Amino acid sequence: MKVRAPSTDGRYFEVRQLIHGAGLHTICEEARCPNIAECWGRGTATFQILGDTCTRACRYCYVHSGKPGPVDPLEPLRLAQTAARMGLDHVVVTSVDRDDLPDRGAAHYASTIRALRAKVPHGTVEVLTPDFLGVEEHALRTVLAAHPDVFNHNIETVRRLHRRMRGAKASYDGALALLRRARELAEAPLLTKSGIIVGLGESNDEIVATMRDLREAGVDVVTIGQYLQPSAKHTRIDRWVHPDEFAWLREQGEALGFGSVFAGPLVRSSYRADEQRAAASLAT
Numbered sequence: 096m097k098v099r100a101p102s103t104d105g106r107y108f109e110v111r112q113l114i115h116g117a118g119l120h121t122i123c124e125e126a127r128c129p130n131i132a133e134c135w136g137r138g139t140a141t142f143q144i145l146g147d148t149c150t151r152a153c154r155y156c157y158v159h160s161g162k163p164g165p166v167d168p169l170e171p172l173r174l175a176q177t178a179a180r181m182g183l184d185h186v187v188v189t190s191v192d193r194d195d196l197p198d199r200g201a202a203h204y205a206s207t208i209r210a211l212r213a214k215v216p217h218g219t220v221e222v223l224t225p226d227f228l229g230v231e232e233h234a235l236r237t238v239l240a241a242h243p244d245v246f247n248h249n250i251e252t253v254r255r256l257h258r259r260m261r262g263a264k265a266s267y268d269g270a271l272a273l274l275r276r277a278r279e280l281a282e283a284p285l286l287t288k289s290g291i292i293v294g295l296g297e298s299n300d301e302i303v304a305t306m307r308d309l310r311e312a313g314v315d316v317v318t319i320g321q322y323l324q325p326s327a328k329h330t331r332i333d334r335w336v337h338p339d340e341f342a343w344l345r346e347q348g349e350a351l352g353f354g355s356v357f358a359g360p361l362v363r364s365s366y367r368a369d370e371q372r373a374a375a376s377l378a379t
């Protein structure tokens with residue numbers, strides 16, 4: 096796999112200046128995403144709210160784990176102003192897990208969506224949320240009341256590996272239930288979405304079984320991408336999935352009825368999220 100380096104051809108340095116100047120975090124940087132030169136070069140990024148420290152420690156994720164600081168109440172406004180300056184049509188917002196907060200950060204998500212509606216009135220908003228462990232129903236109602244266009248929660252891996260990779264707090268069935276409930280509670284049109292990382296020790300049949308579970312939970316969009324070990328401390332790559340296998344997985348997903356299946360070595364949940372949404376909107 097080859098990725099391009101940041102260059103002055105596109106908007107990479109402009110985007111970096113806007114984001115850093117506003118004191119915001121992105122999952123692009125925090126997770127060391129390999130697509131950063133491409134995505135920022137085309138003027139897009141995925142914002143990470145609620146700080147840079149996660150209360151979980153998944154074995155594949157580079158985001159810093161520990162005790163987070165206080166929530167910044169002005170972050171939603173700065174994020175919305177930055178998204179407007181970037182000229183984004185589709186804004187993707189994710190966060191660290193905040194198991195330390197009584198609402199797990201749900202109200203901050205809602206404030207961010209509302210700030211984006213005010214500052215980017217013609218844009219669409221996608222949220223990629225944590226599992227809101229223990230307060231799922233309340234948190235979902237809070238987030239969905241702000242009317243995101245896309246609700247994304249990544250299942251990340253297959254049933255057999257879920258606990259090993261994500262820790263005892265995370266639950267495969269809990270992730271499915273969250274996605275199903277989001278679909279049920281939505282009052283406005285809503286696309287639901289989830290992502291799978293491959294190369295963690297799963298088989299292709301297990302990936303198809305996970306896609307089937309996601310479809311049964313009413314999920315519209317799925318992304319499948321290759322795991323890349325971010326440091327020596329993280330779990331090792333079990334296998335490199337061949338592009339032909341990704342093509343086969345995409346066909347399987349399309350046959351299951353997803354509105355959009357993005358599958359490829361460098362596909363990430365938020366990779367070309369505007370195009371994923373557009374494809375799914377046309378299909379549904």
Ligand code: SF4
Nearest residue numbers: 123128131134365366
């Ligand atoms: S794929 Fe997502 S996380 Fe990675 S650089 Fe692009 S927008 Fe950022």
